[in-house]
Amino acid sequence: MMTMGKLTGRQIVFYTVLFIALLAFPLVVKGTFPTHVMIMVFLFAMMGVAWNILGGYAAMFSFGQAAFFGIGAYTSTILLMNYNVNPWVGLFAGGVLAALMGAAIGIPCSNLRGHYFAIASIAFAEIVRIHFNNWKFVAAAEGLSLPLLPESLGNFMFHSSKAPYYYIILVFLLLSLLICRYISTNRMGFYLRAIKESHELAKGMGISFVRYRLYAIMISAFLTAMAGTFYAQYILYIDPESVLILPISVQVVLVAMLGGAGTIMGPVIGAAILLPLSEITRVWLGYKGTGVDMMIYGALIMVISAYQPQGVWGFLTSIRRSAK
Amino acid sequence: MSEQLVVQLMNGLLIGFMYSLIAIGLTMIWGVMNIINFAHADFLMIGMFTSFWLYTLYGIDPIFSIPVCAVLLFVMGWLIYKYLVSKVMTGPALAQLVVTFGISIFIANTAVLLWTPDFRMIEKPLLYGTWNFGTVQLSIPKAVASIGSVLVSLALFLFLRKTKTGKAILATEMNRSSALLMGINTERVNALSFAIGSSLVGVAGAFLSMYYYIYPQVGGTFGLISFCIVALGGFGSIEGAFIAGILIGIVQTLGGYFFDPAYKYAIVFAMYLITVWIRPQGLMG
Numbered sequence: 250m251m252t253m254g255k256l257t258g259r260q261i262v263f264y265t266v267l268f269i270a271l272l273a274f275p276l277v278v279k280g281t282f283p284t285h286v287m288i289m290v291f292l293f294a295m296m297g298v299a300w301n302i303l304g305g306y307a308a309m310f311s312f313g314q315a316a317f318f319g320i321g322a323y324t325s326t327i328l329l330m331n332y333n334v335n336p337w338v339g340l341f342a343g344g345v346l347a348a349l350m351g352a353a354i355g356i357p358c359s360n361l362r363g364h365y366f367a368i369a370s371i372a373f374a375e376i377v378r379i380h381f382n383n384w385k386f387v388a389a390a391e392g393l394s395l396p397l398l399p400e401s402l403g404n405f406m407f408h409s410s411k412a413p414y415y416y417i418i419l420v421f422l423l424l425s426l427l428i429c430r431y432i433s434t435n436r437m438g439f440y441l442r443a444i445k446e447s448h449e450l451a452k453g454m455g456i457s458f459v460r461y462r463l464y465a466i467m468i469s470a471f472l473t474a475m476a477g478t479f480y481a482q483y484i485l486y487i488d489p490e491s492v493l494i495l496p497i498s499v500q501v502v503l504v505a506m507l508g509g510a511g512t513i514m515g516p517v518i519g520a521a522i523l524l525p526l527s528e529i530t531r532v533w534l535g536y537k538g539t540g541v542d543m544m545i546y547g548a549l550i551m552v553i554s555a556y557q558p559q560g561v562w563g564f565l566t567s568i569r570r571s572a573k
Numbered sequence: 574m575s576e577q578l579v580v581q582l583m584n585g586l587l588i589g590f591m592y593s594l595i596a597i598g599l600t601m602i603w604g605v606m607n608i609i610n611f612a613h614a615d616f617l618m619i620g621m622f623t624s625f626w627l628y629t630l631y632g633i634d635p636i637f638s639i640p641v642c643a644v645l646l647f648v649m650g651w652l653i654y655k656y657l658v659s660k661v662m663t664g665p666a667l668a669q670l671v672v673t674f675g676i677s678i679f680i681a682n683t684a685v686l687l688w689t690p691d692f693r694m695i696e697k698p699l700l701y702g703t704w705n706f707g708t709v710q711l712s713i714p715k716a717v718a719s720i721g722s723v724l725v726s727l728a729l730f731l732f733l734r735k736t737k738t739g740k741a742i743l744a745t746e747m748n749r750s751s752a753l754l755m756g757i758n759t760e761r762v763n764a765l766s767f768a769i770g771s772s773l774v775g776v777a778g779a780f781l782s783m784y785y786y787i788y789p790q791v792g793g794t795f796g797l798i799s800f801c802i803v804a805l806g807g808f809g810s811i812e813g814a815f816i817a818g819i820l821i822g823i824v825q826t827l828g829g830y831f832f833d834p835a836y837k838y839a840i841v842f843a844m845y846l847i848t849v850w851i852r853p854q855g856l857m858g
Contacts, residue, residue, distance in 0.1 A: 310670055357850035364609050367670060368800045369849060372842035375797060379839040495797075499674055506667050540685030540789075543678055550675030555660040558668030 271419060275412040282532075284411045288483065290524040291418040292476055297504035297516025298425040299472035304502070305511035306438060307465045308445040310367045313374030314501045317347040317470040319381065319493035321477025326393050326487060327386075336405035340478040344471040351470030352463055359459045362448070371495065378493040392488025395481060405482045414483050421479060422517070425472050430513050432468070441465060473501075500527075503550060509559060579709060581830045582823065587712070589822020590719035591781060595795060596802040596814040597726055598773035604746045604809015605766040608658065608669050612677035614796030616646055616771050618684060620778020621787045625693055628782075634699040635783045636717075642775035650771025654764045662763070677792070684789035693787045700783060718780035725776055726815055729769070733811070742766055746809055794838065798825075801845040805855055813857030 256264070275284050296314060303309045324346050325339025334342070358369045382390050398404040407413040432438045440461045443451040451458060481487050500523070508519030526549070530542040559567070599613045623645055624638040633641075653676060661668045700717050703710040733739035744752040745762045753759050785791070802821050806813025821841050829837035848856070 304667065308666070310667060312670075354846075357846060360853045361849060363666060364603070364607075364670070365804055365849060365853060367609070368804050369846060371797060372801060372845050376839045376842050376846075379836060383833070383835045502667075502671060503674075506671050510665070510667050540682035540690075543682035544686060547675050547678030547680075547682060551657055551672055551679060552675075554668045554672040554675060555657045558661055558664035 275410075275415045281411055284415055286525050286528045288411065288415055288418055289528055290520045291415075291422045292479065293500060293504050293524050294517045294520035295418065295422045295425045296473050296476050296501045297508065297520055298422070298429050298513075299469045299476070300501050300505045301510060301513075301516055302429055302432060302472075303465050303469045304505060305515070306433065306441040306445065307462055308363075309462065309465070310363070310502070311370040311469070312367050312495070312498045312502060313370030313372075314469075314473050315493050315495065315497040316374035316377040317351065317473035318477040318480070318497060319377065319487075319489070320347045320350060321474025322481040322487045322492045323381065323387055323393075323477075324474070325478040326395055326481045330393065330396060335403070336478065336482055337403075340405075340475055343474040343478050347470040347474035347477075348467040351466040355463045355466040356459070359462050371498070374493070374495065374498060378489050378495075381493055382489045388488075390489060392486060392491070395485045395487075397485070406485075414479075418479055418483075421475060426513060426517070428468065428472070433513060437461060437464060507553060576708060577830070581826050583709070583711065585823035585826035586819060587715040587719050587822070588826065589819035590722040591777060591818075592795075592798060592802055592822050593815045593818030594722035594725060594777040594780070595774055596799045596806070596818045597729060597811050598770035598777075599799050600803045600806060600809055600811060600814040601729075601742075601766050601773075602770040603803055604811075605742060606658075606662065606763050608662075609673065609800065610658075610767075610770070611670075611673040611796065612653075612680060613673075613770070613774055613799060614792030615677045615680040615684075616649070616774045617778045617781070617795055618787075618789060618792045619649070619680065620646055620775035621782040621785070621791060622684065622688065622778075623775070624779045624782040625695060625787045628695050628698070635695060635779055636699055638782075639721075639776055639779045642779040643772045646775025646778075647768045647772035650768040651764055653771075654767035658767060659760070659763065677796070681789050681792060688789065690789055695782055695787070698783045712784065714780075714783035718783060721780050722777070725773065726811070729773065730811060738765065798838070798841060801841060805845055805848055807855030807857035810855070810857040813855060817856060 274287060278284065296318065300311060300314055303311050321340070321343035324343035325334075325336050328334035328339040328342060329336055354370075354373050358366055358373075361369055381387055387393065395406075397408075398406045400407045400409065402413065405417075432441075440451070443454065444458055444461065448458065477492060480492065484491070504519040504523055505516045506519065507523055508515030508517065527542070527546055530545055534542040534545075595614070595617060599610060602608060602610050602613075620642040623642050624635045627633040627638045627641060628635060657672055657676065661672050698714060700714045703712050704716070705711075733743050741752070741757045742762050742765065744755065744757060745759050745766075749759055752762070798821065802817045803814055805821070806815070806817035821844070824844055825837045825841050828840035832840065
């Protein structure tokens with residue numbers, strides 16, 4: 250298993266080949282659309298991994314990740330526009346701010362379980378959305394267009410090609426995976442899983458329940474805010490409708506669930522399935538605004554969660570087990 | 574008390590009764606099955622459109638569509654339970670949360686496809702206009718809807734307390750395995766609760782269609798508000814949901830009046846967060 254211990258020889262070969270293929274992708278494939286789809290896959294995979302630290306290991310099913318995403322996007326953008334702060338610094342500032350917000354919301358919600366936590370996270374994210382929608386300082390519902398800087402890695406902005414964005418988000422994703430792997434194989438991962446299994450038992454074992462849940466929220470919020478800054482730098486326009494709405498939070502949960510919650514690679518698989526599907530159906534069927542694309546999307550979600558609730562990763566491992 | 578304030582309070586109360594009716598269906602499903610139905614408010618939308626089309630195509634007034642909506646949504650709820658929700662009852666908690674999200678997205682966008690995202694309204698329902706008390710005006714459809722909401726809630730309450738089936742539902746809510754041991758068919762109770770919960774929100778939809786805009790995404794805000802009401806009222810508590818619904822209706826309108834109308838929902842969500850912080854189990858849980 251990937252979640253524990255070392256990789257086997259075959260897995261090392263598999264991941265090396267995959268990694269080289271991913272590095273070569275923007276060089277081999279022509280056209281901007283495939284690269285764009287891959288960027289969206291990595292972006293949501295990263296958010297799925299961040300969600301997983303909360304939901305997969307600690308069973309805190311957050312449906313409010315859009316709040317952290319939006320805070321990341323807005324913080325770096327406002328810092329750049331109003332104070333001429335470099336986006337990389339903005340990225341870090343957004344992460345810290347989101348982590349603090351996460352802690353602020355995590356303390357009152359730390360005793361909530363299951364559905365109550367899920368609803369509290371929606372309520373929190375909706376408050377943030379409503380506020381940004383009316384806040385003159387961030388141009389309210391009008392949204393912000395980022396000032397165009399000369400393209401360079403230092404400016405976190407590229408105009409001639411999507412490839413640099415592709416590599417940056419790939420690095421972000423790998424970083425998130427490493428953090429998630431580190432957590433899952435170390436003390437914190439075991440504590441979070443113990444809390445998930447039984448609150449009372451974990452408390453009895455002397456595990457500081459509130460502290461580890463707070464750590465999980467803060468790490469998850471930081472990574473999600475990083476994704477938010479990336480999104481702002483990539484799209485160059487943000488408004489509450491594009492970075493703070495509930496469907497983004499839901500998409501993040503779906504990515505994690507579809508792949509298999511609580512596994513390291515699950516969200517990556519989930520994103521690799523869901524994002525191309527939603528991007529392609531949007532382009533093919535969504536242009537008339539008929540709702541067909543979202544209909545297919547909804548139908549897929551309900552069928553998968555009803556008939557394959559362990560996710561694709563769970564499905565694959567069960568096949569592998571029965572094959573042995 | 575200023576006259577404005579009386580009007581605001583009354584509006585809060587009127588919307589609150591509607592919220593209560595929407596939320597008691599949701600809390601019943603939540604209480605019996607421990608599942609949040611994220612598609613609940615989309616069932617509301619189906620109820621509203623049913624009433625709209627009956628009025629537009631056949632000239633049937635919304636007040637007479639109520640039984641149609643109740644039956645239609647009952648059947649729909651039963652089928653959705655049988656073919657989708659029942660499959661996740663023993664599955665992972667996350668799948669239980671997500672399956673109804675899928676249903677919600679599917680229903681709302683099917684409505685967009687069939688009826689376009691336009692806003693519609695029932696122009697002249699039978700119950701129309703206002704009653705005047707001095708300078709204070711009371712909207713007739715809203716008042717009737719509120720009375721209807723109270724009556725339906727009362728009927729549900731009596732059904733659960735007095736009939737054998739109702740008692741079986743309550744028993745399942747209290748302790749599923751004991752109920753099963755006592756010979757209650759809990760699977761049937763689940764399906765029935767889901768169907769009744771859906772039917773109630775269908776009735777709410779018919780009432781709401783008399784004075785509210787009808788469009789495919791109408792479920793959005795009502796959905797979020799009703800989750801807060803249910804959680805605020807306490808896990809599966811019908812009385813709790815009823816009271817919390819009225820409370821939230823009043824908080825929303827007064828908050829909008831004293832503070833800023835744009836923030837009225839934010840105030841409701843903030844109130845929810847503060848309440849569960851102090852009482853994680855809700856008011857009556």
